[in-house]
Amino acid sequence: MKYLLTTISSFILLLSATTAFSQYEVDFNDGSTSYYEALCWDIDEASVSTSQPIEGNRSIRTSKLDDDIGIIISPWVSLSGSGNLTFKHRIYNYNGSRNLKVYIISEANPSGELLFDYDYSNGTTKTESIAITQSGVYKFKWRFSGSGGNSRGQLDLVSIPGTYASDPSNDCDPIAANPDTDGDGVPDTEDDYPTDQYRAYNNFYPASGQSTLAFEDLWPSAGDYDLNDVVVGYSFKIVTNASDNVVDMIGTFVLRASGAGLHNGFGFQLPNVDPTSVISTTGYQILPSSGYTLGSNGLETGQTFATIIVFDDFFRFVVPAGGGTGVNTTAGQTPVPYDTITVTMAFMNNGTPGAGGAVSITTLNISEFNPFIIARMERGREIHLPDYEPTNKADPQYFGIEDDDSNPSIDKYYKTAGNLPWALNIYEEFDYPLEEVSVTSAYLKFGDWVQSNGAQFPNWYQNNPGYRNASKIY
Amino acid sequence: MVPSTYWAFEQAVLFSYICFNNQISKIMKKKAIAAVTIAIFSLFLIFTSGCKKNLPITDPNPVPENPLELTVSNSFDWKTTREIGLEVTGITIPANIKNTLQVKSTDEVKVFLKNQIFMNQDYSLKFTIPAYETEVLITYGSIRQTLDVTTDVIYFSYLSE
Numbered sequence: 001m002k003y004l005l006t007t008i009s010s011f012i013l014l015l016s017a018t019t020a021f022s023q024y025e026v027d028f029n030d031g032s033t034s035y036y037e038a039l040c041w042d043i044d045e046a047s048v049s050t051s052q053p054i055e056g057n058r059s060i061r062t063s064k065l066d067d068d069i070g071i072i073i074s075p076w077v078s079l080s081g082s083g084n085l086t087f088k089h090r091i092y093n094y095n096g097s098r099n100l101k102v103y104i105i106s107e108a109n110p111s112g113e114l115l116f117d118y119d120y121s122n123g124t125t126k127t128e129s130i131a132i133t134q135s136g137v138y139k140f141k142w143r144f145s146g147s148g149g150n151s152r153g154q155l156d157l158v159s160i161p162g163t164y165a166s167d168p169s170n171d172c173d174p175i176a177a178n179p180d181t182d183g184d185g186v187p188d189t190e191d192d193y194p195t196d197q198y199r200a201y202n203n204f205y206p207a208s209g210q211s212t213l214a215f216e217d218l219w220p221s222a223g224d225y226d227l228n229d230v231v232v233g234y235s236f237k238i239v240t241n242a243s244d245n246v247v248d249m250i251g252t253f254v255l256r257a258s259g260a261g262l263h264n265g266f267g268f269q270l271p272n273v274d275p276t277s278v279i280s281t282t283g284y285q286i287l288p289s290s291g292y293t294l295g296s297n298g299l300e301t302g303q304t305f306a307t308i309i310v311f312d313d314f315f316r317f318v319v320p321a322g323g324g325t326g327v328n329t330t331a332g333q334t335p336v337p338y339d340t341i342t343v344t345m346a347f348m349n350n351g352t353p354g355a356g357g358a359v360s361i362t363t364l365n366i367s368e369f370n371p372f373i374i375a376r377m378e379r380g381r382e383i384h385l386p387d388y389e390p391t392n393k394a395d396p397q398y399f400g401i402e403d404d405d406s407n408p409s410i411d412k413y414y415k416t417a418g419n420l421p422w423a424l425n426i427y428e429e430f431d432y433p434l435e436e437v438s439v440t441s442a443y444l445k446f447g448d449w450v451q452s453n454g455a456q457f458p459n460w461y462q463n464n465p466g467y468r469n470a471s472k473i474y
Numbered sequence: 475m476v477p478s479t480y481w482a483f484e485q486a487v488l489f490s491y492i493c494f495n496n497q498i499s500k501i502m503k504k505k506a507i508a509a510v511t512i513a514i515f516s517l518f519l520i521f522t523s524g525c526k527k528n529l530p531i532t533d534p535n536p537v538p539e540n541p542l543e544l545t546v547s548n549s550f551d552w553k554t555t556r557e558i559g560l561e562v563t564g565i566t567i568p569a570n571i572k573n574t575l576q577v578k579s580t581d582e583v584k585v586f587l588k589n590q591i592f593m594n595q596d597y598s599l600k601f602t603i604p605a606y607e608t609e610v611l612i613t614y615g616s617i618r619q620t621l622d623v624t625t626d627v628i629y630f631s632y633l634s635e
Binding site: 163165166450 | 546547554579614616
């Protein structure tokens with residue numbers, strides 16, 4: 001007999017362990033009404049209140065039940081088919097007639113099935129435990145009602161036999177089993193590459209269209225500030241994986257104009273990117289005779305950061321018409337079609353990064369890429385945006401001579417003593433001035449923008465009324 | 475009307491009377507002409523010396539035609555863009571919710587940032603916008619908030635208040 005009782009007890013314990021179920025428990029002490037609403041609690045004519053809570057420091061409390069009702073609806077919960085719904089409730093400042101009804105709601109029955117109906121006769125706290133036999137995804141609704149007086153319904157310590165199943169990021173709908181065909185953790189609806197486990201998102205810079213780089217190429221001498229000695233439009237498409245690491249980067253460069261007689265090359269550096277993090281680079285246009293030394297991954301060697309030479313000579317691709325100097329900057333000159341060079345860089349191969357490790361899109365920080373021209377095809381004569389650092393190949397003999405006032409000790413680069421630059425990076429497509437027409441003459445708000453330290457007319461380059469002298473723009 | 479002005483006006487009226495009155499002698503007319511001439515001259519002096527001149531308002535910071543003459547602050551960075559920090563505060567949630575956070579222009583044409591993040595984690599992110607933008611739209615699934623970007627750091631919370 002003793003052996004039988006022991007066996008039965010052990011079996012009951014084992015049964016309890018194997019049938020143990022989850023509980024979604026809420027005591028309303030963790031935050032404000034907006035916090036619980038963010039978790040998909042629907043709290044109508046009620047709030048999470050610190051005033052006379054049932055337990056802890058907060059309870060849900062309705063508005064005055066004077067011909068009003070207070071409704072509290074739980075998030076979706078996945079019920080296990082057994083267990084009890086438990087909660088505490090009372091009427092605060094009891095008077096008049098007050099009632100509480102509790103419903104169980106499904107997507108198929110949104111008005112709900114009545115589980116509990118209680119008429120209050122006093123203001124004492126009650127604890128309820130209601131057996132739940134449903135399985136699947138449900139909500140629970142508490143409906144306090146009454147008339148007259150200033151009583152309020154209160155609810156606290158809710159425990160639901162199931163697991164939380166609402167998606168606050170999807171209109172609080174039940175958590176959906178969104179297909180993820182490639183299994184990379186990004187649902188197909190969000191994945192730009194739903195069948196490629198190594199790629200997830202396309203990111204673009206600029207966000208749309210093209211940005212423009214405009215250079216003066218007489219550095220270290222100041223030029224005429226027509227900002228058309230070299231004009232290159234650009235855009236980047238950066239492909240990332242589910243972990244926001246860069247897989248590929250495709251740079252598109254549009255060679256638009258060169259008002260100079262000088263032959264200039266163009267490249268860019270990616271600050272913070274170890275050159276060994278790049279697996280390969282293709283699409284650049286450099287003749288072997290140009291003298292650049294490239295590594296096996298297509299990057300320029302001898303550089304601390306990844307450096308790409310996009311083209312060696314502008315005029316090899318956009319050739320002046322009729323054998324003249326300059327292209328696409330002089331009124332009346334025969335326009336020459338733009339040329340486009342596309343450079344593709346691989347940072348990962350089938351999920352494996354380069355030797356230097358994965359590069360996150362945050363580390364890449366493409367908006368801070370460091371473009372430059374190589375003036376006169378002399379490698380050491382780089383011209384960068386104002387205060388952007390030279391690469392390892394820049395020749396320091398050019399710093400601080402003629403009009404250049406670069407001072408590396410204070411991180412001042414490529415600016416005159418009056419802080420004028422030799423290059424600009426304009427976020428949108430830029431209609432550059434005619435040959436030998438200064439940017440201040442063509443763009444009527446440019447000077448205001450500069451002298452206001454950028455506060456006025458940050459969109460000086462746009463084609464708005466009064467912003468341009470169109471006769472001075474190519 | 476100041477006394478000197480009144481006197482000039484009086485002389486002008488008298489002059490008119492005398493000129494158009496044929497019964498007044500020539501000598502009287504000549505005296506009248508002289509008096510009116512003096513009156514007109516006096517009026518001229520009054521208006522040119524008694525009034526404050528309306529001088530044109532000079533621009534304290536005129537924009538020169540020559541770019542080499544622009545006054546450029548040492549701190550001016552010449553950028554047409556701004557970098558904005560985005561602080562995302564996670565919430566404690568009894569489920570592993572992950573969705574795509576996007577920062578867009580308010581017309582949703584431009585996407586400045588796209589990251590997949592967990593709802594229960596904090597994040598410090600950055601994105602770049604044209605310097606002229608003053609607002610952005612942040613979406614996280616069905617959650618949408620428009621935030622002012624006139625400051626360098628903005629804060630996104632899943633809570634509605």
